[in-house]
Amino acid sequence: MAASLVRFVRNGFGRSLNATVRPKDPVTHTQLSEFGEYIAEILPKYVQQVQVTCFNELELMIHPEGIIPVLTFLKDHTNAQFHNMTDLTAVDVPTRQYRFEIVYNLLSLRYNSRIRVKTYTDELSPLDSSVPVHQAADWYEREIWDMFGVFFANHPDLRRILTDYGFEGHPFRKDFPLSGYVEVRYDDEVKRVVAEPVELAQEFRKFDLNSPWEAFPAYHKRKSLHSEFLFGLLLASEDWLLPQ
């Protein structure tokens, strides 16, 4: 009881004493913002938004037609040199018009920095494959095709990589249920594995964890501004600290 009182007093008097809060690095923040502005000046046709998160991660939002130009620039330009494609993912946000957000995470060994390139698409529009730029994208794009259904044009070998051979559906989409639609079992009569509609022994328990109190009220106020942008889910300013 006394310990919690002391904590309250300490928090009330000044966060500089609190070792819990992550230290900020304003130097890296300015460097990354300047670099982001530099890229936006060089590629104004494709770069739509640049932001640096409060924990110093540079994010570049581009138009889907700019995938190859931007990635080539980031790989080959002498001030960028992002030779290593660390990761290539997709995020499904069904409420948006372009529901899939494709995220490229790149790493520059020369400048010891990372950058995230984001673009968008929906179920039917294909994207350009970035395999000509980074060979690493090969399997990552196959995975995105398999899991989300995003088609990559000019991919050397776009086929399923993780799901079963006759599997239908794209599992990572938000409308695909966690348990799936079919389950497989060995049928002794026909002497092979058969696929049948899934039957759960227990109903899937999904708890409604939404608290009646708003955890981050500032986010709600800002939502009306950001909803106009295509990337309105994610925020970059420094206000998102712990609620005090």
Next chain:
Amino acid sequence: MGTSTLERLRFPTSLSTSGLSTQRLMECCKLIEYKTYLQALPYFDRLDYVSMMCNEQAYSLAVEKLLNIQAPPRAQWIRVLYGEMTRILNHIMGITTHALDIGAMTPFFWMFEEREKMFEFYERVSGARMHAAYVRPGGVHQVCRPKCKPFQSRIVLVDMLTNNRIWRNRTVDIGVIGAEDALNYGFSGVMLRGSGIKWDLRKSQPYDKYDEVDFDVAVGSNGDCYDRYLCRVEEMRQSLRIMLQCLNKMPAGEIKVDDAKIAPPKRSEMKTSMESLIHHFKLYTEGYQVPPGATYTAVEAPKGEFGVYLVSDGSSRPYRCKIKAPGFAHLAGLDQMSKGHMLADVVAIIGKFLSH
């Protein structure tokens, strides 16, 4: 592009151990979206199931970045200590099973006894030999009192392979990949270092207390399996060095972050104080809410760069959690690395990156 050597041999990726592991990865990604942040932690133990605490560390760092907190100093030192112990565990497992695949049975038997001893350390600190769920966002779970010095590990036992004629014949000039190709294929970790690129996330983008420990990075020159093997053995020695420094430098102090809205209270407090009871209840049922944002956080796991791309929407469940496993890109490069080699060499090459 033409069919790769693998397809002509009908080498079904889904059946190889690596394929199964990546599949497990994908299932975990979907499952994590339905769990709270604390409930999702044990998945990371089980992904690369021989480097447990390193994976947990990656996830914990990602969540801490979004929460804008950092673990207290003692917790960071504990994480480094156990991270390095995990690195030794993983390298022992990797090298000896690779040797077993190639035909050498003795290192496997002898070194697994060393692993057993390290599992005892895991068990003493967390209660579980392998999947500890010990490193959590906010610090570590329980108090740890590492009094015993780490045994001067019998790495010399693994050295029996280094000059062995058969081992050298099987691994020298096998699976050669150049530096530029390695970067292009998205390799990381030992796969890059074996090809001569001095890149270690613990040195270049240090996390926890890696900037306060002194260690060397082993770099190869040929980019073949033998160089990567030598890098791993040297990394084991450096891990021992780091562990000794951790034990000497570890400060006293708390091991969980101070914020009661994130780190659950001790059980003794929970049983006496009403506020602690409420916090305990809320944290273990609903979980802590993480501010909206996205982060890609990577650590130097023994197999390479293990990264977590975590997207949060402000609730207590992750919106999207993509796990970048180092082995995925390495396995994708298998086709390039095994061109011109014999079928038995594929075993040597796979063993050398042990994708998970």
